[in-house]
Amino acid sequence: xxxxxxxxxxxxxxxxxxxxxxxxxxxxxxxxxxxxxxxxxxxxxxxxxxxxxxxxxxxxxxxxxxxxxxxxxxxxxxxxxxxxxxxxxxxxxxxxxxxxxxxxxxxxxxxxxxxxxxxxxxxxxxxxxxxxxxxxxxxxxxxxxxxxxxxxxxxxxxxxxxxxxxxxxxxxxxxxxxxxxxxxxxxxxxxxxxxxxxxxxxxxxxxxxxxxxxxxxxxxxxxxxxxxxxxxxxxxxxxxxxxxxxxxxxxxxxxxxxxxxxxxxxxxxxxxxxxxxxxxxxxxxxxxxxxxxxxxxxxxxxxxxxxxxxxxxxxxxxxxxxxxxxxxxxxxxxxxxxxxxxxxxxxxxxxxxxxxxxxxxxxxxxxxxxxxxxxxxxxxxxxxxxxxxxxxxxxxxxxxxxxxxxxxxxxxxxxxxxxxxxxxxxxxxxxxxxxxxxxxxxxxxxxxxxxxxxxxxxxxxxxxxxxxxxxxxxxxxxxxxxxxxxxxxxxxxxxxxxxxxxxxxxxxxxxxxxxxxx
Amino acid sequence: xxxxxxxxxxxxxxxxxxxxxxxxxxxxxxxxxxxxxxxxxxxxxxxxxxxxxxxxxxxxxxxxxxxxxxxxxxxxxxxxxxxxxxxxxxxxxxxxxxxxxxxxxxxxxxxxxxxxxxxxxxxxxxxxxxxxxxxxxxxxxxxxxxxxxxxxxxxxxxxxxxxxxxxxxxxxxxxxxxxxxxxxxxxxxxxxxxxxxxxxxxxxxxxxxxxxxxxxxxxxxxxxxxxxxxxxxxxxxxxxxxxxxxxxxxxxxxxxxxxxxxxxxxxxxxxxxxxxxxxxxxxxxxxxxxxxxxxxxxxxxxxxxxxxxxxxxxxxxxxxxxxxxxxxxxxxxxxxxxxxxxxxxxxxxxxxxxxxxxxxxxxxxxxxxxxxxxxxxxxxxxxxxxxxxxxxxxxxxxxxxxxxxxxxxxxxxxxxxxxxxxxxxxxxx
Numbered sequence: 049x050x051x052x053x054x055x056x057x058x059x060x061x062x063x064x065x066x067x068x069x070x071x072x073x074x075x076x077x078x079x080x081x082x083x084x085x086x087x088x089x090x091x092x093x094x095x096x097x098x099x100x101x102x103x104x105x106x107x108x109x110x111x112x113x114x115x116x117x118x119x120x121x122x123x124x125x126x127x128x129x130x131x132x133x134x135x136x137x138x139x140x141x142x143x144x145x146x147x148x149x150x151x152x153x154x155x156x157x158x159x160x161x162x163x164x165x166x167x168x169x170x171x172x173x174x175x176x177x178x179x180x181x182x183x184x185x186x187x188x189x190x191x192x193x194x195x196x197x198x199x200x201x202x203x204x205x206x207x208x209x210x211x212x213x214x215x216x217x218x219x220x221x222x223x224x225x226x227x228x229x230x231x232x233x234x235x236x237x238x239x240x241x242x243x244x245x246x247x248x249x250x251x252x253x254x255x256x257x258x259x260x261x262x263x264x265x266x267x268x269x270x271x272x273x274x275x276x277x278x279x280x281x282x283x284x285x286x287x288x289x290x291x292x293x294x295x296x297x298x299x300x301x302x303x304x305x306x307x308x309x310x311x312x313x314x315x316x317x318x319x320x321x322x323x324x325x326x327x328x329x330x331x332x333x334x335x336x337x338x339x340x341x342x343x344x345x346x347x348x349x350x351x352x353x354x355x356x357x358x359x360x361x362x363x364x365x366x367x368x369x370x371x372x373x374x375x376x377x378x379x380x381x382x383x384x385x386x387x388x389x390x391x392x393x394x395x396x397x398x399x400x401x402x403x404x405x406x407x408x409x410x411x412x413x414x415x416x417x418x419x420x421x422x423x424x425x426x427x428x429x430x431x432x433x434x435x436x437x438x439x440x441x442x443x444x445x446x447x448x449x450x451x452x453x454x455x456x457x458x459x460x461x462x463x464x465x466x467x468x469x470x471x472x473x474x475x476x477x478x479x480x481x482x483x484x485x486x487x488x489x490x491x492x493x494x495x496x497x498x499x500x501x502x503x504x505x506x507x508x509x510x511x512x513x514x515x516x517x518x519x520x521x522x523x524x525x526x527x528x529x530x531x532x533x534x535x536x537x538x539x540x541x542x543x544x545x546x547x548x549x550x551x552x553x554x555x556x557x558x559x560x561x562x563x564x565x566x
Numbered sequence: 567x568x569x570x571x572x573x574x575x576x577x578x579x580x581x582x583x584x585x586x587x588x589x590x591x592x593x594x595x596x597x598x599x600x601x602x603x604x605x606x607x608x609x610x611x612x613x614x615x616x617x618x619x620x621x622x623x624x625x626x627x628x629x630x631x632x633x634x635x636x637x638x639x640x641x642x643x644x645x646x647x648x649x650x651x652x653x654x655x656x657x658x659x660x661x662x663x664x665x666x667x668x669x670x671x672x673x674x675x676x677x678x679x680x681x682x683x684x685x686x687x688x689x690x691x692x693x694x695x696x697x698x699x700x701x702x703x704x705x706x707x708x709x710x711x712x713x714x715x716x717x718x719x720x721x722x723x724x725x726x727x728x729x730x731x732x733x734x735x736x737x738x739x740x741x742x743x744x745x746x747x748x749x750x751x752x753x754x755x756x757x758x759x760x761x762x763x764x765x766x767x768x769x770x771x772x773x774x775x776x777x778x779x780x781x782x783x784x785x786x787x788x789x790x791x792x793x794x795x796x797x798x799x800x801x802x803x804x805x806x807x808x809x810x811x812x813x814x815x816x817x818x819x820x821x822x823x824x825x826x827x828x829x830x831x832x833x834x835x836x837x838x839x840x841x842x843x844x845x846x847x848x849x850x851x852x853x854x855x856x857x858x859x860x861x862x863x864x865x866x867x868x869x870x871x872x873x874x875x876x877x878x879x880x881x882x883x884x885x886x887x888x889x890x891x892x893x894x895x896x897x898x899x900x901x902x903x904x905x906x907x908x909x910x911x912x913x914x915x916x917x918x919x920x921x922x923x924x925x926x927x928x929x930x931x932x933x934x935x936x937x938x939x940x941x942x943x944x945x946x947x948x949x950x951x952x953x954x955x956x957x958x959x960x961x962x963x964x965x966x967x968x969x970x971x972x973x974x975x976x977x978x979x980x981x982x983x984x985x986x987x988x989x990x991x992x993x994x995x
Contacts, residue, residue, distance in 0.1 A: 049646055049647065049650055050645045050647065051642055051643075051645075051664045052643045052645050054624075054639075055621060057621075058625040059620065062625065081717040082594050082717040082718065083600070083626070083721070084626075085594070085947060088595070088946075088948075089946035089947045092947055092950040093946050093949075094629075098953075100951045104593060107594040109718050109719075127928075131928060143622050147688045148688060172621065173648045173650075173651055174647070174648045399671075
C-alpha cells in the first residue's frame, strides 16, 4: 500500500484509452465499475477533443456483482459493435473488473464478432499508464500487422533504385505532451530530408494503416515510452531498423538527422537549420545571466534526458538533479545523470520529489505540472517539460518540443520564467527601492499571483544544527537579493562546515563568497 | 430503522398523480462518490480524506479536481498494490502504517475519513473495523470515520450522502425536549451565514449545520431536532438522522426565490410562525431575488432544456428553471430519484416532461440529438462533444461547486444556465 497525493501516471487502462482515442476505427470495450467513465473528461476537457473517446464501459454496480457481470460485458460488447461498427475492437478490464475475473477476452471471443478483437491484459495493481499504452499499441500492431509478416528468415528486399526512402513515425498518442505539433515538425523535417512518411501511428491512424506498417523502410520511434515495444517487434518481424534518437533540442535534432540519413542511406540536406534561433539567442549577451543557473529536472524519461542535455549544452545551466517517474526507463536516466555528476531520482512519489527539490534548492525546476506546484510553493521558477498533462499543455498556437522549431519554443518557455535578462542586474541596483523590497513580487508574476505575499522561501536544510548565524551575518544575508539568497546561505554554511566553524559571521559570509565565486 | 423513525421521516402524499419514469440500463456516464471529496474537504478544513483504493481512484480525484488546483491537498489515496492482494502484506497493518505516515505529516488534522472504493469493497476490506481500530490509536487527537465513495455503491453527490450519514453516527445526542433546527448538506460558508441571519430574524433556532465547519464542533441530534435538507441527494443521511429521532421538514429545495421561500416556510411552520409574519420577514429578500432573476428571464424563457443525470439536483433545478424563468423542459434525468426528498419538486414539474432515472447514455444521446434542445445540462465527458455537434451545454459539476442556494444566489444560479446561451449569441467566430 502506498500513500499517494498526486499520481504522475493513471492506471494502465487509461494508457489503452490513449491508443484507442488517438486512432480511427478502433473501439475499446472496458469492463469497469460505474464511475470509471471519468476518464472521458481527460480527453474531452484537458485535450479539448470534440468527440467522446471510443470507449464503452460496462459500468457495473453492486447489484450486478451478485448477478451475471459476464453477461453484462457480452451485451455491452455486442451493442458497441453494432452501434459503432469498428474495424478492430479492444477489450479489457479496469482495476475493479480485474478482481472479479470475468475474462473479457474469452467472453468477446465467444461473441464471434466479424472483426479482429484484441484482448488486453493490463495488470492494474502492478503497472501504470505508459506501460498500458505501450502494451496496447504492441498488441494491436501484432494482431493487425502480424498477418502481413514475411516468413521467418526471409530478408527484406533492398529499396528499388531511385525510390525515395520511407519510414513510419511511431508513438504519438491522444493526451500526449505536444505530440500533435511534434508530429507536424518531424514529418516536415523528414520530408525535407527526402524521406517519405508512410504511416504515423497511433495518432490518427486506422487499422488499415497499422496493417501496412511493414511496408516502410524503417521506423522512427518518437516516444519510446509508448512505441518501443511495438518497434522492437517490428524490427524483429519485418526487419525494419529503428531510429531511436529523440529530436528534442538543437544537438539532439542534429543527431537525429544524422541517424535518419545513415539508416535511410541518403546524404544530408542543406538549410535545415535556417529557422533555428536557439544557438544565437543563447550566445547573445542578454543570455549571459543564464550561466550556471542550477536546474532540477524531472519528467518522463525521454523528456527528462533531453531537457538535461539542452540545459547543460545549449543554455549553459548547471544540472543539479535529474529524475523520472518512468521506472521502465530508469537505466537510461541513471546513465544520463552520471554524465552530469548527479544521482538520478527514480520515483513516482510526489512527496519524495518535493523533498529532493527542497534539499537541492535549485534556481529553476524543469518538471511536470506537479513540480510546477512544488516550485510555486517554494518560490522557484519553473517550466513544464513533460506529461502528465494539463489543459495548458494543449496550447492553441503551434508549439512543438521537437526539431529546430521545438528548440526555439523551449528557449522561450524556459527562459521566460526566469528574470528577464538585464532585469536581474537592475534588481541588484535598485533592491532598496520600495518596488524592489524583498517581499515585493517579481513583476512578471504579479498578474498570476495577484497581490498575495511572496511564497515563503524553502526552509534552509539543516543537516547538522551546529552552525549558527550571528545576527550581523543574518542581516547581511538579507541584503542579498532573494533569488540568490538561498544559494548564498547554502554556500556559506557548507564553507563553514568545511572550515569547521560553528558560527557564521559577516566575514565568513564574504570568505565563502570569495571561495565559491558567483 | 426504528418504526418511529420511519414514521417521522415519511411525508404526507402530495395528492399528485405518480409521474411516469423512464428507466433504462446501459452505460452510465456518471462520476463515482469519491468525486464529492473535492468539495467536502474544502468545507471541513481540519479533515483529511484518505481513499483506500487503486491508482484509478487517485487519478479520478486529481482529474475531477480540475487537475491539481491545490498544491497541498487534504485528500490522498492509499493505493492497494499486488503485494496487498497476494496476501504478502497484511492490508490492515499496511493501512495503519500509511495512516501513521499521513498524520505525522499533517499534525493539523483532527478528523480522518477512510473512504471505501470499488476495489476495497470487492475484496471486502473492512474499513469500519479499521476506522475504530485507528480511532483508538489516534484519539483524542484525531477521530477516524469511514464511509463508501465507491462507484459500485454511489454516484457523484451520493459520496456526500454516505459521508454525512457516517458522521451522523458520531453526533452527540441532544436532549429530547430541546427543539433545534439542523440544516443538512454542504453549503458554502457565505450561504450558511445568510440562512443563519434569516433564521435568527424569524426567531428559528438554535440552528446547526451538517457538515460543520470544524470537525471539533459537530452538531447534536435528538428527538427535538428538525431537519431541513439543503441538497436532494441525502437519502441515507435522512435515514440516519431519522434513526436518531430527528424529524424531516419536507420542502422543495432552496433554489430560486420560490424554492427558497418554500424551504424557509417549512421551518417557519415547524416553529409556528404566523404566515403573514413570515411573508413580511422574507419579503425584501424574496423581492431582491426576483429582481435578480429578471435579468435572465429573457434569455431563458421558452428555452428547451435537457438534463443528463449527474447530481440528483436535476428535478429541483428543472423546477426552478421552469417556474421561475419560464424554460421548457424536455427531459429531466437523474442518476437516482430519492422520492422521499424530491417528491415535492417532482410534483411541481409540468406535465409531459420525460423524467428518467438511471441511464443508457447512448440511447439518451439519441433522444437528445433528436430533440435538439437549446441547452443541455451534462457532465464533463459529454459537454465538448455535444458543443462540437452544435448543442449548447452547461457542465453539471459547477452546480455543486458554486454557491447557488438561497435568495441572494438565485440570480447567480440563473446566470450559470444563461451564460452558455449568452456566449453563443456573442460569438461570431
